[in-house]
Amino acid sequence: MLPRTRIYYIFVTFARTGRFERNGSRLMMNTNRAGSLRTVGKLRHHSMNLTCLLLLIPAYLLGSIPNAVWVGKKFYGIDVREHGSRNAGATNTLRVLGRKAGFTVFALDFLKGVAAVALAGASGLAAGSDALFNLKFALTAAAVLGHIFPLFAGFRGGKGVATLAGAVLMVYPPSVLLCLATFLVVFLLFRYVSLASMTAGILLPVYTVFVFGQHSVPLIVFCCAISVLLLVTHRKNIGRLLHGTESKIRFGKQNRPSDEAR
Numbered sequence: 001m002l003p004r005t006r007i008y009y010i011f012v013t014f015a016r017t018g019r020f021e022r023n024g025s026r027l028m029m030n031t032n033r034a035g036s037l038r039t040v041g042k043l044r045h046h047s048m049n050l051t052c053l054l055l056l057i058p059a060y061l062l063g064s065i066p067n068a069v070w071v072g073k074k075f076y077g078i079d080v081r082e083h084g085s086r087n088a089g090a091t092n093t094l095r096v097l098g099r100k101a102g103f104t105v106f107a108l109d110f111l112k113g114v115a116a117v118a119l120a121g122a123s124g125l126a127a128g129s130d131a132l133f134n135l136k137f138a139l140t141a142a143a144v145l146g147h148i149f150p151l152f153a154g155f156r157g158g159k160g161v162a163t164l165a166g167a168v169l170m171v172y173p174p175s176v177l178l179c180l181a182t183f184l185v186v187f188l189l190f191r192y193v194s195l196a197s198m199t200a201g202i203l204l205p206v207y208t209v210f211v212f213g214q215h216s217v218p219l220i221v222f223c224c225a226i227s228v229l230l231l232v233t234h235r236k237n238i239g240r241l242l243h244g245t246e247s248k249i250r251f252g253k254q255n256r257p258s259d260e261a262r
Helices: 004-017 024-063 067-076 090-097 099-122 130-148 161-171 173-190 193-211 217-233 235-243
Strands: none
Touching: 024 099, 024 130, 067 090, 067 099, 090 099, 099 130, 099 161, 130 161, 130 217, 161 173, 161 217, 173 193, 193 217, 193 235, 217 235
């Protein structure tokens, strides 16, 4: 007759593996192996979490690159933060330094958003997983935070629209491309950069859900957060639009510095 402990081990093994093991030492080896695998899994999980946290640092530093400030000082001898809206953004650069500088700054700010979210590829997280999406969300936030509060420019930055566009393009490209088209249409019709930016941002979750049929809760929350962020950062522009004092961008003639900027 088998001892109680042996019977206990036999049934435990059956519950775990679906088969009986009569050899007690073999059972103990299987148990030890399972424990080792769990330990390795936990260490790997903690390592990934640490990697994800560390990736936020270069994302913030990328966002902190003050393209508007550096381009203005290097090629024009002007700090755009001392002119126009006093924001280190593409729109203020366009108004103060002209189209060439403005478009250059927009492209560079856009690319640093792309680069920041591209860091997610170094995390080792599974493609399409919720964990990878959450990391991309965090990297986007870090890059935009860096643009608004840049380490390399005394924490005086811009509104982060171009950087945000580049980052979100890496998260869900279809909606962003449609938003860029919306931006161009609204801008060409009304010549207000702020109005075009807010309209595109507000429609981002609308396009995501109703045009592309996405029902992922994290993605919808992400898109809604972007819409709110754009409204908050453009609250002064909203006031000027309501009072009819917001300045327009008109190509082909000298633009006067104004309080509008990204």
